Amino acid sequence: MKVFPHWKLKDRHRQVLALIKKNMGRLILAGACSLMISLATTAMGYLIKPVIDEIFVDKNATGLVMLPLAILIVFAVKGFGQYGQQYFMSYVGEDIIRQLRNQLYDRIQDLPIAFFQKERTGVLMSRITNDVNMLKNMVSTAVSGVLRDTSTIIGLTTVILYLNWRMAILAFIVLPIAFFPIFKLGRRVRKISKKCQEAIAEITAFLHETLAGTKIVKAFGMEEHEKKRFFNKTQDLFKMEVKSVRIRAITSPLMEIFAGIGIAFVIWFGGWEVLQGETTPGEFLSFLSCVILLYDPVKKLSHLNNTLQQGLAATDRIFDVIETKSDIRDPENPRTVPNGTHAIHLKNVHFNYGDKPVLKGINLDLKGGSVVALVGMSGGGKSTIANLIPRFFDVTSGSICLDGYDIREFKVDDLRKQIAIVTQDPILFNETVRDNILYGNPEASEEAVRSAARAAYAHDFIERFPKGYETIIGELGGRLSGGEKQRLCIARALLKDAPILILDEATSALDSEAEGVVQKALENLMRGRTTLVIAHRLSTIAKADLIAVVVDGHIVEIGTHAELMGNMGEYTKLYEMQYGPQN
Ligand SMILES: Nc1ncnc2c1ncn2[C@@H]1O[C@H](COP(=O)(O)OP(=O)(O)O)[C@@H](O)[C@H]1O
Ligand SMILES: [Mg+2]
Incomplete structure (x- = not known):
């Protein structure tokens, strides 16, 4: 019989084994404890025979002292074994969880942006939280469970054969019949469990999106719509879970029925042998106890198959992420990045998102220390260039x-060290204001943090916070305005002090009053750097050294503000759309 039909040792399974092997010492201890448990269980079954035959049948007085003592020892050994097994196996399991979580996070952090546009955040979160747990369950129940249950089965079987081989053969014909449907069920459990996990991940992702976007949900009055969508998802999960439970729950009753049939047979046959005088009552009861004791490890082994199937499914999901290859890689022999300001040249750049061409031959020169602006209707490809x-x-x-x-x-890291970016959404982390600014350069001094904040026109409002620079962003709740957040982001970029600066609609989300201050902060930031600025409001880029108009993946016009206004082309059209006809 093929016990684990889906078990193929792939590289990912070897990696899990390697994690397990790291804990070899504890694993051996857990194994030793498992053996103690099975030894004690076997002894329990066997001890019934002398208890009945010597104390109750032969009325032997020494037996009355020795046997209860022996039983005490057996129970103590079993209890000790159970404690040890659980402790050591859980230790190993938790350690594996920790290592896998770290591996996953490590991998996820290093994956390129394109990956995050394909995989939803919630799904990734579920890999790190749920799936890792399933894998642990597989490891901690499976590894020592297999040893404990198989050795218990071997021990009890030996005793059974030793006690009465004729009855043993009868029992062994009936009991294995119970195995077959159980292992058939395992395959279906695995499939459904995979679907359940996917449904949970789906719900997590949905929660993440709709709770983060709760303002929009309310603004559009879509509460009922989102409720309905959520109810549908929980309904799907509910159906799947019920289906999974139906299959899992049938396993135990099926086994009990078969076990009942087996035991009935044994009683019938054994009772007949006792009546014939071929077996003592002690032997018979001991035999029966062993058969009953066999039930538990056999049942556990059958569950173990389910746990294993679920664990394997989780392993696949985890390693699908861990084994994702990054397309953005370092070269074999990276070049060192020259010092000073940098010139950037885009030469006939084409770029596709999947099959969709987005950039169609972009040529653009950013001279060292100059400010180049990209303008154009949205969807033209400006952010893509950035x-x-x-x-x-x-x-x-x-x-x-x-x-x-x-x-x-260049090495990707070295390249990115040259670049500071400020985008439209000011992303801050839930740490202190100081830590958020230090994100630009963790080694910077207190003085540097403050002067960056000053140059970003942020120092004054930071000082007004209850704990100043020590204030945790989350404590401020919604009290930070868009402009203030943006100025913190600018302070962060200033502290990074990178020679290249990318501003992608950094002021577009602000009202014109806030924009004024942020614009001044940005001018401090741009000084002496090669800057690519994307702006919606043309007033913010009129002073740029070079302005390129991007339309549908092409640069259709390029020059200074004065030159472009003279052309009466695309730029003039954009300008007039914003500020009315210029005559
Ligand atoms: N992750 C993406 N996957 C597929 N298409 C994208 C993605 N990001 C942007 N696009 C498409 O690429 C085009 C250019 O987008 P973008 O560079 O953001 O324009 P802009 O910044 O000028 O508004 C748009 O048609 C947009 O729909
Ligand atoms: Mg854009």
């Missing part, structure tokens, strides 16, 4: 050069 410079994505064809070298010749 995302290619720090290699969030790689060009599909063409190249981007930094000081004449293709950016793919």
